[in-house]
Amino acid sequence: MHGLRPVTLCLLLLLHGALIFMVNAGITSSFVRKEAKSIDMPFSSDVFSHPPGYNAPQQVHITQGDHVGRAVIVSWVTQNEPGSSTVVYWAEKTPNQKHRATAGKVTTYKYYNYTSGFIHHCNIKNLEFDTKYHYEVGISTRRRRRFWFMTPPAVGPDVPYTFGLMGDLGQTYDSNVTLTHYEMNPVKGQAVLFVGDLSYADHYPFHDNSRWDSWGRFAERSTAYQPWIWTAGNHELDYEPTIGETKPFKPFLHRYRVPFRASGSTEPLWYSIKRASAYVIVLSSYSAYGMYTPQYQWLLEEFPKVNRSETPWLIVLMHSPWYNSNSYHFMEGETMRVMFEPWFVHYKVDLVFAGHVHAYERSERISNIAYNIVNGECTPVKDQSAPVYITIGDGGNIEGLANNMTEPQPKYSAYREASFGHATLEIKNRTHAYYSWHRNSDGYAVRADSVMFFNRYWHPKDDSSSRA
Numbered sequence: 176m177h178g179l180r181p182v183t184l185c186l187l188l189l190l191h192g193a194l195i196f197m198v199n200a201g202i203t204s205s206f207v208r209k210e211a212k213s214i215d216m217p218f219s220s221d222v223f224s225h226p227p228g229y230n231a232p233q234q235v236h237i238t239q240g241d242h243v244g245r246a247v248i249v250s251w252v253t254q255n256e257p258g259s260s261t262v263v264y265w266a267e268k269t270p271n272q273k274h275r276a277t278a279g280k281v282t283t284y285k286y287y288n289y290t291s292g293f294i295h296h297c298n299i300k301n302l303e304f305d306t307k308y309h310y311e312v313g314i315s316t317r318r319r320r321r322f323w324f325m326t327p328p329a330v331g332p333d334v335p336y337t338f339g340l341m342g343d344l345g346q347t348y349d350s351n352v353t354l355t356h357y358e359m360n361p362v363k364g365q366a367v368l369f370v371g372d373l374s375y376a377d378h379y380p381f382h383d384n385s386r387w388d389s390w391g392r393f394a395e396r397s398t399a400y401q402p403w404i405w406t407a408g409n410h411e412l413d414y415e416p417t418i419g420e421t422k423p424f425k426p427f428l429h430r431y432r433v434p435f436r437a438s439g440s441t442e443p444l445w446y447s448i449k450r451a452s453a454y455v456i457v458l459s460s461y462s463a464y465g466m467y468t469p470q471y472q473w474l475l476e477e478f479p480k481v482n483r484s485e486t487p488w489l490i491v492l493m494h495s496p497w498y499n500s501n502s503y504h505f506m507e508g509e510t511m512r513v514m515f516e517p518w519f520v521h522y523k524v525d526l527v528f529a530g531h532v533h534a535y536e537r538s539e540r541i542s543n544i545a546y547n548i549v550n551g552e553c554t555p556v557k558d559q560s561a562p563v564y565i566t567i568g569d570g571g572n573i574e575g576l577a578n579n580m581t582e583p584q585p586k587y588s589a590y591r592e593a594s595f596g597h598a599t600l601e602i603k604n605r606t607h608a609y610y611s612w613h614r615n616s617d618g619y620a621v622r623a624d625s626v627m628f629f630n631r632y633w634h635p636k637d638d639s640s641s642r643a
């Protein structure tokens with residue numbers, strides 16, 4: 176009888192060790208995306224085309240206009256003159272009952288040597304829940320354009336609802352693939368939770384704001400038909416003192432309105448909405464959040480208002496991730512994590528979505544809140560009261576992929592991959608939500624990473640092994 180030769184034994188032991196590591200550790204996907212530069216589509220691309228006709232409304236986009244989903248803010252730009260700021264709208268079931276709402280002041284802004292078109296924002300209110308509405312803008316001219324949207328069902332604990340998730344989208348050929356995949360995904364998102372970094376106009380000399388316009392025209396095919404819930408990213412700052420532009424977020428805030436007052440916020444950069452069975456809190460990574468600041472004070476008062484019997488799913492959006500094992504933007508979210516993580520655990524936030532890092536990552540349920548300067552307890556630990564952190568900054572912008580991970584993969588990181596894509600969150604009821612990430616390199620229906628999440632308030636069981 177021959178025993179195992181020492182070399183074979185060593186190999187077997189190594190293999191055994193590797194298998195144990197694979198079982199216990201997270202996954203760094205072996206999928207390798209073809210390396211190709213992400214290039215912005217030229218202005219002449221069909222996705223940027225202007226609607227035909229003099230002063231025709233363009234860059235149409237909608238977002239939720241109140242706290243519960245019975246109002247919609249309709250925004251658009253007219254290039255030549257202010258034109259009409261009225262929206263005509265009607266429920267599909269009562270086409271003869273046409274309503275009119277008129278925007279407040281039509282705004283414009285200047286950015287260095289750029290002057291914007293005429294920006295209209297009109298909040299249409301007192302809509303019925305769960306109803307299809309048609310709407311028209313540009314009604315004083317022959318260039319009126321018609322779109323439609325669905326209002327969400329009334330807020331309630333077991334109302335199914337499906338969100339799409341995108342971040343760091345930009346306007347490259349890859350961005351176009353991401354948006355197309357979202358549109359073609361058979362899961363059919365009903366509203367988009369967008370985690371910041373829209374146009375990347377600041378990539379150009381003097382932050383060429385024409386790229387804000389082209390982004391608005393590019394995204395219109397989705398943003399005109401379903402609300403996008405906006406989060407501000409660093410590419411919304413447009414802070415450039417060298418050319419005299421010292422007011423942060425100037426283009427973004429002129430172009431994108433949110434219903435911040437409805438949630439008691441004093442600034443459009445942080446706010447909340449309820450939608451179906453979800454309570455969505457939007458935070459600003461690039462506004463002050465230290466103790467006593469307006470954002471801190473608002474969040475302190477906001478968390479106790481969330482009634483999980485009404486909206487079981489508590490979701491937070493921010494731009495800069497707290498848990499990120501990519502070397503790109505490593506630890507940039509750390510100061511906000513230190514400030515707010517104890518609250519997230521105390522109030523049992525279900526899911527935190529962030530962008531910023533141009534790759535995909537999903538964490539385990541972990542927290543790191545024991546540290547108090549002297550006790551040395553500064554390692555993330557499994558925590559069933561903690562959220563899952565998801566980085567979804569892989570929309571496909573001009574800066575390209577972030578494919579330099581820190582090694583080894585930290586234990587808290589459940590799945591990571593440097594590919595472009597989007598995600599969907601299908602809330603089924605108060606206990607279960609089916610989440611999937613879809614990489615652009617696959618077919619529309621392929622779920623590259625998917626998990627059945629259990630609600631932290633109603634069903635706080637370990638869902639880490641529910642990878643589907």
Ligand SMILES: [Fe+2]
Pocket residue numbers: 343372408409410494530531532
């Ligand atoms: Fe960013």
